Amino acid sequence: MNWPALPKFNFSFNRPDTGDKLLISVSARQVSAAHWRHGHFAGCDMFTYSDEGLAAFKSYLAEIRKSLPVHMLVDAVEEDYRFEALPHSTGRDRSALVNRKLKQHYRNTPYLSAQLRGRDAGKRRDDRYLFCALTNPELIAEWVQAVIECDLPLAGIYLLPTVSQGLVERLQLAQTNLLLVSSNSSGLRLTFLREQTLRISRLARIDATTAQAIKNYAEEISNTRLYLHALRVMTLDEQLSVLIVDSDDTLAELAEIVARDNPNIECHRLTRAEIVARIGIAAPALDSSADALYLHLLGLQAPDSNLAPANVTFGYRRQKLRRGINAAAGVIAFVMAVMGAYSWYRIYDINLEIKSDSESAARQTAARQIAELQAQYREATRQYPAAPTSGENLRSAVEISQKIGATTRSPETMMTIVSRVLEHSPAIAVKRFGWKYGATNIEPGGKADEPGFAAAAGGARRQSGLIDGEVRPFRGDHRAAIEAINGFASLLAQQPQVAEVKITKLPLNINPASALSGNTTEGGGLAGTAEFKLLLVFKPTL
Amino acid sequence: MNALDLHTLKTLRRPLGVLAAVIAIGAILLSYTDGELQSAQRAAAQQQNQLREARIQLNKSGEEKETIVRYLDRYQYLQQLGFVGDEQRINWLDGLRFANRETRLFGVDYQIGAQQPYPYAAELNPGQLTLYQSVMKINLKLLHEGDLMRFLGTLARLGAGLFSVNQCVIERVDAGDNLRNQPNLRAECELAWITLRPPGEKKS
DSSP: OOSOBOOOOSOOSOOOOOSOEEEEEEESSEEEEEEEBTTBOSOOEEEESSHHHHHHHHHHHHTSOTTOOEEEEEEOSSEEEEEEEEOOOOHHHHHHHHHHHHHHHOSSOSOEEEEEEEEOSSTTOOEEEEEEEESOTHHHHHHHHHHHHTTOOEEEEEEHHHHHHHHHHHHTBOOSEEEEEEEETTEEEEEEEETTEEEEEEEEOOOTTSTTHHHHHHHHHHHHHHHHHHTTSSOTTSOEEEEEEOTTSOOHHHHHHHHHHOTTEEEEEEOHHHHHHHHOOOHHHHHHOTTHHHHHHHHHOOOSOOOOOTTTSHHHHHHHHHHHHHHHHHHHHHHHHHHHHHHHHHHHHHHHHHHOOOTTSSSOOHHHHHHHHHHHHHHHHTTSOOOSSOHHHHHHHHHHHHHHHHHOOOTHHHHHHHHHHHHTOTTEEEEEEEEEEESSOOOTTOOOOOTTOOOOOSSOOEEEEEEEEEESSOSSOHHHHHHHHHHHHHHHHTSTTEEEEEEEEOSSOOOTTSOOOOOOOOSTTOSOOOEEEEEEEEOTTO | OOTTOHHHHHHTHHHHHHHHHHHHHHHHHHHHHHHHHHHHHHHHHHHHHHHHHHHHHHHTHHHHHHHHHHHHHHHHHHHHHTSBSSOOHHHHHHHHHHHHHHTTOSOEEEEEOOOEEOTTGGGGOOTTOEEEEEEEEEEEEESSTHHHHHHHHHHHHTTSOEEEEEEEEEEEOOOTTTOTTOOOEEEEEEEEEEEEEOTTOOOO
């Protein structure tokens, strides 16, 4: 075959399906069934399109493994193809638009499909769709029901011409206008593809056994050309290529007639040997049914135009879901097993290092190193002087005793300072002197806490003192007495060690918030006493 | 198929059950394994710490010997003083008695509280050592305020233990007819006797 071929790319994602499945072809005359195993089938089982054939078909299905998915091919006159452009849309809008269009075109059949076939080249860039449907659902109803009753998962129902596109891809044909012609069980199938895309197909019911069959076939091809022109799919001026798929080598004469009668038609016949060689179908399988080639193409790659409604493919999708869940369980189990095994390997490795003390170990373990280091240390400590505790503790104890000695305070400094100031304050007499070294100042009560009640910790410790004194002699002159006390406090505050001096009590309470009473009688000894209290705080550094 | 309607779920009960079981068993096993792995890693890390400490200890063994030689005598002195080890309350009372006699005072009244942790231990950074204190309250009569300082100085020099003065109050007392050798002042002081305990030794 020397026709222009499409570039051949081998990295296709549409690899031939090698999964087991049951392939069924239904036409108005016969039903063919083939069990697809490992990428091919051995032959077809044939059933007549009748009640007897249906009964035999059911018996055949009863023998089939229940999990085998079923793909059904329909070759019927009652079909429709529409190639239409719709405004570009996406998502739910696209689904709604397409569903509306399908309902508009096909009201009486559940077997319908729409496939996006690219975008228009015009400014609007409309979406181009191929709508197709089986307009007579009764044709396959009983056969579909038989499959469902046998609990076989029905994966899809396809029109035969949609499978033909797979033939073009397998043969890598690149003709712009290509008419595929084949003689099937139901008649002559003529499928037109423009730029390798299915545009339209028709089935001519012609009895292949009559003498006029070939001539009738040639007429149908010529009529089809006119039909395409009438549909404005292509003009008569355009070149049309015709590929006669001759699976039983009976159409050689047809090719000659077409070539002779239609000079502007490029005609080629695909012989049985070429089909076997290029499509990969076994010769006995090809001979077993007129629809065998299409069943093989369906087995290799199911087209995207699945006519089956959701309720028909329920079992298949349920099976896929079940398999998906099982696969997920398997993958999860495998991943967890690998993770677990890796973790246990690490645990084993770590434990080997921790616990092993074998001298022959390739690397010396940490446990062994510790034991050796400790033995060396024990040997070294034998040369130490006998000590009640570690060297570190000896050093700490000595340093702590030194620190305590350095932080110990006595009242002597404060007493010395107070004595020195008293020498310059002859009117002041001290009755009581309190001193404290702690985190808080001495309480005005001045009484030491009971034993066992320590000063609160926290904060720097400092020395504080409380002086209870009086002014002597006092003859009722409070102003002079307060001046003497203030002078005493001022002298104390001038001492460099002193941080704070505070008079907490004066002989006379001149606070406006308090009541005040007394006697103004003149004379010595009758005016009471002029007592005061004074708090003295040293700087924390002392 | 309305994907997950009740009927569908019923038909998928078995594979879903298997999936759930696989996830549950796997999660339990992985959780257990992870726990074991973490435990092993902790043990390995602990062992590495021991190894590091053993190396440091060995490397410092010469230094430690030098430290022992340097501080042992002074440590033993502190033991004799009663600063290290158990409290030596009898020594403290002997010290009070001796200081009273030495400074010719009029007798000392005392009260000693229960031993308790030393509140300013953190300032001394004791490390493994533990510091305690027992607070002693003393009352004594004085001829003049200088006697108190002589008494405290004598008590400190006697080596009865290590103490710090927390608080003192001195007040005049009525000496009556101002007789000689009669106390003029009364002092009340609070002393904290501090002791130190090495690690491993329990309180007696």
